[in-house]
Structures are given as C-alpha cells and as structure tokens.
Amino acid sequence: MTLLRAEGxxxxxxxxxxxxxxxxxxxxxxxxxxxxxSGSGKSTLLHCIAGILxxxxxxxxxxxxxxxxxxxxxxxxLRRTEFGFVFQFGQLVPELTCxxxxxxxxxxxxxxxxxxxxxxxxxxxxxxxxxxxxxRPGETSGGQGQRVAVARAxxxxxxxxxxxxxTGALDSLNGxxxxxxxxxxxxxxxxxxxxxxxxxxxxxxxxxxxxxxxxRSRDVEFAR
Amino acid sequence: xxxxxxxxxxxxxxxxLLEGGPRHGYxxxxxxxxxxxQDRPLHxxxxxxxxxxxxxxxxxTEAGVExxxxxERKRYAITDAGVTDVERWLSTPEKxxxxxxxxxxxxxxxxxxxxxxxxxxxDTQRSAHLNTMRELTRRKxxxxxxxxxxxxxxxxxxxxxxxxxxxTAARVDQLAVEVxx
Numbered sequence: 001m002t003l004l005r006a007e008g009x010x011x012x013x014x015x016x017x018x019x020x021x022x023x024x025x026x027x028x029x030x031x032x033x034x035x036x037x038s039g040s041g042k043s044t045l046l047h048c049i050a051g052i053l054x055x056x057x058x059x060x061x062x063x064x065x066x067x068x069x070x071x072x073x074x075x076x077x078l079r080r081t082e083f084g085f086v087f088q089f090g091q092l093v094p095e096l097t098c099x100x101x102x103x104x105x106x107x108x109x110x111x112x113x114x115x116x117x118x119x120x121x122x123x124x125x126x127x128x129x130x131x132x133x134x135x136r137p138g139e140t141s142g143g144q145g146q147r148v149a150v151a152r153a154x155x156x157x158x159x160x161x162x163x164x165x166x167t168g169a170l171d172s173l174n175g176x177x178x179x180x181x182x183x184x185x186x187x188x189x190x191x192x193x194x195x196x197x198x199x200x201x202x203x204x205x206x207x208x209x210x211x212x213x214x215x216r217s218r219d220v221e222f223a224r
Numbered sequence: 225x226x227x228x229x230x231x232x233x234x235x236x237x238x239x240x241l242l243e244g245g246p247r248h249g250y251x252x253x254x255x256x257x258x259x260x261x262q263d264r265p266l267h268x269x270x271x272x273x274x275x276x277x278x279x280x281x282x283x284x285t286e287a288g289v290e291x292x293x294x295x296e297r298k299r300y301a302i303t304d305a306g307v308t309d310v311e312r313w314l315s316t317p318e319k320x321x322x323x324x325x326x327x328x329x330x331x332x333x334x335x336x337x338x339x340x341x342x343x344x345x346x347d348t349q350r351s352a353h354l355n356t357m358r359e360l361t362r363r364k365x366x367x368x369x370x371x372x373x374x375x376x377x378x379x380x381x382x383x384x385x386x387x388x389x390x391x392t393a394a395r396v397d398q399l400a401v402e403v404x405x
Contacts, residue, residue, distance in 0.1 A: 037394055180365060199383075200353070200354065200357060200382070200383045200386040200387075201357065201379055201380070201383050203354060203357075204354060204357035204360070204361040204379065205361055206358070209350075209351070209354055211347065211350070218347065
C-alpha cells in the first residue's frame, strides 16, 4: 500500500530551481534509495516529502493526509509521531548522554523517564551500541554515533525513516555496519526507509532506486 | 548466481595450494573449491589437465601413488621452480583492465548518433548494475568472511562502473555536441 506520494514538486531557493516537477511514491515497509549527483535536488526532495520544507507548488500525501495543506504544528506533530530522521551528522544533542538522546523523542511525547530509558536501552542494544549508553556523543566514534542516531530515529516506532547520506561521514566498514543495522531494524519493524545517497554501495541496501537529476525524478513505481 | 569474480590462474592457485604439502588431484580440487570455488567449482578435467601442464613445465613433480581401493591416486609435489613461479605470480600486479567501459561508451555514442536516448541507455545500465549489487549485498550479509571479501571486491568494481556512468550521464549533452560535429 502506498504510504507517501508526492507529485509535481517545485521548489526554488532564490534563482536556484532545486525541484522542477519531481514526484515519488513510497510503499509501506520498502527501502527506497534516492540517488543523483550533488545539487540534483535529492535532499530537497527528501525535505519536502518529510514535511520539513514546504514546496512552492505540488502535493505531498502521507496516507490520505495532504502535508502541504497542514499547519506548521500539524506537520511537526506528524514528523514526531510517524517519521524518524537520520542525517549525516550533528543530530545528537551534545550535552546529553547517548541513552538520553535516544530517550528524548519519547520524553517529548510525554513518556515517563523510566519507561523512555528502558525503551532506549533496548534500541541501543539492537544497534549494538549499548556500551556507549552513558557517554556523550562527543566521546563516541563516528560509527557509534550514527548507530545511536539510528536508534533514536527508530525508538518511536515510525512508519517512515528519512535518512540523508547517513553514512556520508563514515569509512566503508562502519558505513556498511550502519546500513546493515538500519535496514535490518527497519524491515523488522515494518518501517519504510527513504535513503538519500550518492554512493551505489549504500544504495545496494535498498529495494529500488529513484534517480533525481536537474530537479526531476525518475521513479518507475510512480509511473504505474 | 552471477560470477563477477575475475577469472583466476588455476595453475598458480593449485601451485600455491601445493606449497602446503603434496596432494593428489581430488584433494587439490576439494581444497580449491573450498577456498576459491564459490560459484564455480573446478571440473576434474581442469584439475588433471592443469596438473599435467605443470608437470610438463617442471613446476610440480609426481610424489608417489597413494594405495587404496579405488583407482590409483598420484600425489603431486611443488618443485623449486614451482615455488619461484608462485613468488613471481604473487609479486606481479594484475593488469588493470578497463573492460566494460568500451562497450558502454560505444552504446552511448551509437545511441547519440542514431538519435536515441543515451540517458536511457545509462539509466538501464545503472538499474542492472544496482540489481547485481543488491544481490551481492544480500549474499554478503548472509555469508561468512570469505563471501564478504569476495562480494566486496565485486561491489567496489561495480561501483566504479557506476561512478563512470553517473559522470557520463552528467555529460551526455556535451558528448552529443561532440559526436554530432
């Protein structure tokens, strides 16, 4: 079943046309790689379909809800409850321990500290980084930090994980580990993954790819 | 299953295995298949024809016959010349061969010349490459360390092709102008 569908997305930053009629369709539980050269508009596409950036025109539907018609607070509520995010770096709160970082989204949703930390502990173990629970992000390696970030993205049980170059700052071995753990966990929980990457070996963890070039996307599923 | 692992010199591989001590042909085949066979085990014919060539060139020597119920089993041992040959093989780099680019380049140019879509040729190829890479990634995930290393080798090579494809895709318009000139 289609979970997320965007059509005719146009987005400009000043005179730069980042998106020029892009579309994409994401089904429940599938892992889709969004590929394309730097500056092709792939990150902008991700930001638009994740409700982070409003497009200038075009529509984004999550199930039967139109993201472009929502208020900012409705969109941020949707992001918090249905979506998870993993970026290249800089997403963990440096002052909090890794455990507190993973527990944070649950705390923000009003869960009790003890329950939130118990869930966070489970997710850190699933991502094989329970050893750094009490450390701050700055004290962990790049690969460990990304796995903590993946745990934080998954802890709320999101339906879609948006990952923008999640292995961009890692070496091959650590990157592969993160991709393996991320896709395995997503498949186990039934979450879809929208994975922006320019690395073919990272894209090889996906079920299919959507190629973005010059602000337009080529999505085989979308054409159906 | 696909096989992207480059063809390797069976003779050198057998010599290398014989450095561990004399073996008979069947034993060698088993050792080869276990370490390097992956998708395509050796045929007995290959083993014996390779051994007879190595024998003729003085790289191995017969080291007695193993008695048994079945057919007699000749044992083979590596000679000093054989060891030197293995050393030379190990210390000589493989020729870095561009193999696929020529065909793909020809396809792209011919598509442009005939007014077809070069971008489509590249997109189709990318999709095929990625599918193979997905299969290798799955196989790597389920496999042991040897599988992982062999799959990674193939994956990095396919990735190199894909990087070339992306670069070419980004320059198709420019290439079209040059081709049509």
